Amino acid sequence: QVQLVESGGGLVQAGGSLRLSCAASTRTFSSYTMGWFRQAPGKGREFVASISWNGGSTSYVDSVKGRFTISRDNAKNIMYLQMNNLKPEDTAVYYCAARLRGSNLRPDVYPYWGQGTQVTVSS
Numbered sequence: 001q002v003q004l005v006e007s008g009g010g011l012v013q014a015g016g017s018l019r020l021s022c023a024a025s026t027r028t029f030s031s032y033t034m035g036w037f038r039q040a041p042g043k044g045r046e047f048v049a050s051i052s053w054n055g056g057s058t059s060y061v062d063s064v065k066g067r068f069t070i071s072r073d074n075a076k077n078i079m080y081l082q083m084n085n086l087k088p089e090d091t092a093v094y095y096c097a098a099r100l101r102g103s104n105l106r107p108d109v110y111p112y113w114g115q116g117t118q119v120t121v122s123s
Contacts, residue, residue, distance in 0.1 A: 002026045002112040004096050009117030012086055016121070020081040022096030022114060030054070030074040033099050036081045037107050038092035038119075045095070049081060050103040059103050063089075086121045093118050 008020040022034070035050040049060045049070040058070050069082040079096060094117050097110035104110070 002032065002098050004098060004112055004114035006094065006096050006114040006117040009094060009119045011120045011122065014086060014088055014121055014123050016086050017082070017084045018086065018119060020083065020094055020096075020117060020119075022079040022081075024077045024079070024098065026077065029077040031100060032112075033101065033103050034070075034072060034079045035097045035099075035103070035110060036070060036079075037095045037097060037110075038090075039095070039116075040092040043092075045107045046092075047105040047107065048094070050105075051079065052103060057103065059105075061105075083119070086119075088121045088123045091119060091121050 003025040005023045030053055036048040037045050038048050039045045047061055051058050051070045051072050055072050067085045072079040096114045098112040099110045
């Protein structure tokens, strides 16, 4: 069982930055592919980014490429999402997720989820 806890969300003006963190309570954190998803009001859960077990491979949704960076520190059991040049359309609850197999854009294949952290970008 993996428990995930997100932090770092908040209110920021358009063009600003935030860094989200996802802390994992497992001794085998380095075995997991990690992902960030987001859900805006009235919309489905959307893939944002993922990172392989060793950080060697990353994927991003097109709308955040060049603005967001996913990373992980396996020694600390933490994953990050650095978000720069934020836009109002980035407003959503952001969730981290974990799975033992490779990266996948579908949220239903990730068995472990955090509780989410709210990101609000004002125009």
